[in-house]
Amino acid sequence: MTLFCSRILLAVLLAGAAFLPAHAQKVGLVLSGGGAKGLAHIGVLKQLEKNHIPIDYIVGTSMGAVVGGMYAAGYSPQEIEQIVLSPEFQNWTSGEPLESKTFNFLTAEPSPSALRLGIAIDSTFQARISTNLVNDLNLNLALARLLAPASASAQYDFDKLFVPFRCMASEVFTRQVVEQKKGALSDAIRNSMSFPLAFRPIRNLDGKYYYDGAVYDNFPTGTMKKTFTPDIIIGVNVGDVAMKKYPKNDDALLGSTVAFLGTSVADTLSVGKDGIYIQPDLEGMGVGDFDRVKDFIAEGDTAARRSMDKIKQRIGRRVDSTDLQKRRLAFQALAPKPRFIEVRVNGLRPDQNEYAARFFRRSGRDYSLDDIEEGYYRLASDDFFKNIYPRIRYDAERKGYIFSVDARRNNNVSTEAGFVLSNRPIDNLYFGLEYRYLRRLLYTASADVSLGRFYNGAHGSFRINVPARLPYFIEPEVTYNQWDFQNTGGVLGRNVLNTQVRQQDTKLGAQLGISPNYRSRLLLDVATFVTKDEYTNSSEINSADVLDATVFRGATAALRLARNTLNRKQYATSGHRFVYTLRGVTGLSTYTPGSTAQQDGSSRRHEWLQFRATVERYFGFKKERHAWGYFAELMVSSQGTFSNYRSSQTTAPVFAPLPDSRTLFMDAYRSSRYAAVGLRYTQPFLNKLEWRTEVFVHVNAQPLRQGDLQVAVRQSGFDRPRLTASTGLIFQSPVGPVALQGRFYDDASERFGIYGHLGYLLFRSRALE
Numbered sequence: 064m065t066l067f068c069s070r071i072l073l074a075v076l077l078a079g080a081a082f083l084p085a086h087a088q089k090v091g092l093v094l095s096g097g098g099a100k101g102l103a104h105i106g107v108l109k110q111l112e113k114n115h116i117p118i119d120y121i122v123g124t125s126m127g128a129v130v131g132g133m134y135a136a137g138y139s140p141q142e143i144e145q146i147v148l149s150p151e152f153q154n155w156t157s158g159e160p161l162e163s164k165t166f167n168f169l170t171a172e173p174s175p176s177a178l179r180l181g182i183a184i185d186s187t188f189q190a191r192i193s194t195n196l197v198n199d200l201n202l203n204l205a206l207a208r209l210l211a212p213a214s215a216s217a218q219y220d221f222d223k224l225f226v227p228f229r230c231m232a233s234e235v236f237t238r239q240v241v242e243q244k245k246g247a248l249s250d251a252i253r254n255s256m257s258f259p260l261a262f263r264p265i266r267n268l269d270g271k272y273y274y275d276g277a278v279y280d281n282f283p284t285g286t287m288k289k290t291f292t293p294d295i296i297i298g299v300n301v302g303d304v305a306m307k308k309y310p311k312n313d314d315a316l317l318g319s320t321v322a323f324l325g326t327s328v329a330d331t332l333s334v335g336k337d338g339i340y341i342q343p344d345l346e347g348m349g350v351g352d353f354d355r356v357k358d359f360i361a362e363g364d365t366a367a368r369r370s371m372d373k374i375k376q377r378i379g380r381r382v383d384s385t386d387l388q389k390r391r392l393a394f395q396a397l398a399p400k401p402r403f404i405e406v407r408v409n410g411l412r413p414d415q416n417e418y419a420a421r422f423f424r425r426s427g428r429d430y431s432l433d434d435i436e437e438g439y440y441r442l443a444s445d446d447f448f449k450n451i452y453p454r455i456r457y458d459a460e461r462k463g464y465i466f467s468v469d470a471r472r473n474n475n476v477s478t479e480a481g482f483v484l485s486n487r488p489i490d491n492l493y494f495g496l497e498y499r500y501l502r503r504l505l506y507t508a509s510a511d512v513s514l515g516r517f518y519n520g521a522h523g524s525f526r527i528n529v530p531a532r533l534p535y536f537i538e539p540e541v542t543y544n545q546w547d548f549q550n551t552g553g554v555l556g557r558n559v560l561n562t563q564v565r566q567q568d569t570k571l572g573a574q575l576g577i578s579p580n581y582r583s584r585l586l587l588d589v590a591t592f593v594t595k596d597e598y599t600n601s602s603e604i605n606s607a608d609v610l611d612a613t614v615f616r617g618a619t620a621a622l623r624l625a626r627n628t629l630n631r632k633q634y635a636t637s638g639h640r641f642v643y644t645l646r647g648v649t650g651l652s653t654y655t656p657g658s659t660a661q662q663d664g665s666s667r668r669h670e671w672l673q674f675r676a677t678v679e680r681y682f683g684f685k686k687e688r689h690a691w692g693y694f695a696e697l698m699v700s701s702q703g704t705f706s707n708y709r710s711s712q713t714t715a716p717v718f719a720p721l722p723d724s725r726t727l728f729m730d731a732y733r734s735s736r737y738a739a740v741g742l743r744y745t746q747p748f749l750n751k752l753e754w755r756t757e758v759f760v761h762v763n764a765q766p767l768r769q770g771d772l773q774v775a776v777r778q779s780g781f782d783r784p785r786l787t788a789s790t791g792l793i794f795q796s797p798v799g800p801v802a803l804q805g806r807f808y809d810d811a812s813e814r815f816g817i818y819g820h821l822g823y824l825l826f827r828s829r830a831l832e
Contacts, residue, residue, distance in 0.1 A: 088379065090380075091121070095125075096124040096281050099126070106359070106362065106363025109141070112139070122229040122231070122287045123283075130143060132210065135227070156202070158200070168578035169446075179479050199262055200440070207249045212395070213248060214247050215456075216399075232273035232275070235278065404429055406438065416470070418501060422530055444581070450471040453467070479511070483515075489516070490517075492515065507526040509522075509526070524538050540574065543567070561727075565598075566829075570591070571590060594829070598613075599657065611654070614653045634800050652706065675716065678696075691743070692743035700716065708770070715767075723820075731809060738761065752793070758787070760784050762784050801820075804819070
């Protein structure tokens with residue numbers, strides 16, 4: 064009887080248990096990796112919350128770890144959506160430099176280099192070549208900022224987050240899956256998204272390096288079952304389960320193959336017989352399409368709605384929206400106040416760490432978040448410290464956050480190479496070499512050379528950087544330039560006066576650069592120089608004639624205030640640039656007449672002051688795809704005339720609005736006093752292909768004309784306004800722009816023309832510019 068009653072009681076209990084899951088169910092959410100496709104997880108989260116579906120545990124990999132980790136940190140699906148829709152998100156994923164965080168203290172003048180290769184040489188003279196991965200500076204700081212409060216609230220235990228969370232990574236050297244459950248949430252997520260050949264792995268506090276969790280487990284349902292043992296699993300997979308078709312070209316095949324082989328294949332049945340498997344339809348959308356945020360979220364939203372009836376049928380428990388928001392706000396309220404009490408730099412020699420730490424300044428007793436960001440990007444602007452990783456950790460005893468930077472020496476040797484190919488004979492090769500040595504100060508020695516028919520040049524310098532309270536640098540340098548317009552003349556009836564010109568200059572001096580805020584910089588340039596211009600004053604010349612020559616020796620000093628945040632070295636579409644230069648010149652010119660001269664040899668003393676101001680800025684519209692820009696330049700100089708008209712023109716400042724302007728010698732574009740304004744418009748067509756149109760107007764004041772005996776005569780008033788325009792296609796290739804443009808110059812020697820080039824058409828300025 065007792066046995067019979069016991070059996071009846073057990074049956075009743077078992078029968079009752081069948082009706083309890085609706086109240087006791089625990090739901091685990093598994094989010095796979097898939098690059099940009101992982102943004103679809105946001106749409107799924109939006110639908111789950113909208114329909115009051117509980118989420119008790121989250122396990123994520125790669126992009127699934129990013130979205131899942133932010134949700135576990137207390138961000139709502141709507142807040143996550145706003146974050147990824149922000150313009151800043153595109154900078155995080157692309158690695159594009161931020162205009163507001165561009166620092167010119169260390170930035171050199173743009174060179175025509177298309178390739179920069181970094182080499183790290185240690186004390187044993189072993190070399191390590193740096194690989195070019197996605198620039199993760201913006202991403203790393205964003206993750207640290209967004210997730211530091213939640214990590215502190217949870218006391219660096221992922222079980223204590225708003226939603227208990229696990230983040231998957233891979234230990235490729237031991238071929239193991241790593242389940243991350245403690246520490247800084249930003250570190251764990253960053254480890255989980257270190258996809259090989261894309262994002263570099265970070266050095267963890269234990270000295271280990273982890274890679275993307277997708278390498279071994281892209282759909283971590285096993286970890287969910289083992290760690291949290293939920294009653295039911297909702298699994299969202301945005302990774303491919305099979306390659307459905309071969310890509311059409313080799314590049315796409317290579318990229319797809321790397322992505323496919325670099326991730327494990329999802330087991331669609333691993334959610335269990337009662338689980339819910341969701342696979343958003345992302346056909347035609349790639350792992351790198353981060354600009355299609357809305358499309359991915361919409362597809363995730365659609366996939367979740369299609370599965371919602373099944374979800375509601377299998378999950379009877381519901382979560383009240385008001386209660387959920389109260390719990391979320393309560394968790395967020397646990398976060399300590401954002402007070403930064405210390406900055407640390409680790410990973411280098413003690414004196415090198417000290418040098419790096421001086422990039423951070425505090426505006427009060429403690430560091431503000433702006434102070435932290437400013438110092439971080441200042442440090443990153445130095446090529447020596449490209450590989451830096453930020454951490455934000457709360458010190459409970461001191462009641463403040465500590466910002467630390469794990470720094471590694473990037474490269475102490477850099478080599479540069481570039482070239483220009485053109486439909487005109489202005490082809491050029493460029494090579495550069497730079498060596499950096501850091502102890503308490505950073506020393507940089509550099510040299511470069513340009514070789515071509517039109518332009519040849521060489522430059523060498525030695526720079527000492529001092530990150531003091533008022534940062535400054537000292538840089539002795541030597542420069543040699545040579546331009547030969549003879550080798551570019553004679554095409555389509557060019558005027559002989561403007562093609563029989565050769566110029567060269569040598570400059571030996573030093574620069575002192577000061578940058579109070581590391582953004583703009585004030586430069587004092589002091590130097591001695593020698594310029595030599597060879598030319599003719601006659602429109603008739605034969606091969607036996609000897610050119611006139613003017614040699615100008617002297618000294619110059621200049622103050623230059625400059626700022627440059629342009630996104631490209633040439634054909635920019637965003638950012639701004641200004642350069643204001645006040646220069647004084649003194650020297651002696653010596654004129655040696657040639658066979659066509661009408662004057663005797665002579666010497667003249669010259670002294671003058673000149674001021675030049677150049678400003679350009681670009682504005683994006685229509686989702687930043689189109690860009691308008693304006694340009695303005697003013698030149699005011701007290702420069703007098705030289706021995707004759709041609710020598711006065713060869714030493715005059717040049718207005719060069721178009722890339723090929725410097726390769727043409729045009730009298731109407733050479734004047735000691737002029738003003739110019741211009742507009743630029745860029746319209747994109749296909750990926751990296753743009754249509755660019757530029758229009759400029761400039762006016763010369765008190766222009767020169769040639770008088771009797773070839774002397775220069777200065778006229779009064781203003782010359783007529785002159786128009787310059789160009790339009791054509793620009794393609795941004797990996798080795799520089801490919802341009803094909805028609806252009807118009809308002810000069811007697813040059814009117815309409817078509818020019819094309821591959822590479823950066825950039826030349827070093829003359830000694831007195």
